[in-house]
Amino acid sequence: MKLAIGADHAGFPLKEEIRGYLERLEHEVIDLGAYNAEPSDYADFAEAVGRTLIAGRAQRGILVCGSGVGVNVAANKMPGIRACMCHDTYSAHQGVEHDDMNVLVLGARIIGPALAFELVSSFLNAHFQKHEERFVRRLNKVLAIEARYMGETARH
Template sequence: MRLVVASDHAGFLLKEEVRAYVERLGHDVIDLGAYNTEPSDYPDFAEAVGKALHAGRAERAILICGSGVGVCVAANKMPGIRAGMCHDTYSAHQGVEHDDMNVLVLGARIVGSALAFDIVSIYLQAKFQSQEERFVRRLNKVKAIEARNMPEAVQP
């Protein structure tokens, strides 16, 4: 799978570990920064991830900041982005299977690398349950909300 990863300065160290882990699993990774721990602004990285997904550069993404909250909020402002903050494996697979989550969000100050690796692994293995009508119906309702509130938006 092709993925984009990004973080602000607070998530940089965990992003580096996660990026290397995902590459070891055999996935292609596009790193959109941050590239160091110098103070940076999380919305810039959330937007970069959204633009990369819109452009078709990757199928999914992983975003990391200190708590996870900032990048999650910012990413979900973009049409077609379904970012979910997951600090446990259940949410990571359920978010994909039931909600077609395309951006996994982690808080570097909340989870350590071992748990992050487990969460990422589960996220990457999960598939949207598109054969189940209830999940498709619910996802279509989410997309309809988005279309009503972002009428000029382009879906990835």
């Protein structure tokens, strides 16, 4: 599978471990940075992974930051991106099967490499259950919400 991966400085060490794991499994990995542990901004990497998926250059993405929260929030601002932070294997596969999740988000300060590998494996081996009417109906509702609100100015 062709995968886009990105992380900020806090996620850099775990991203490197995951990249190596994916390459050992013979996936094609597009590494979008960070390329070192120098301070960086998580939003830049979330956008890079999202843009790569939107452009069709990768099938799925993986994002890593310290907690996972920052890249999760940023990635979900992009149309067509369904990023979910998962720190258990059930959510990692169920998010794909039921919700067509296309970006796995991990917190490098929350989990270690062994669990990350299990989560990545669960994510990559899962497939959206497109023949299950309730999951298609729900995804279509999510897509309709996205269509209604994308482009509106954020308020805070």
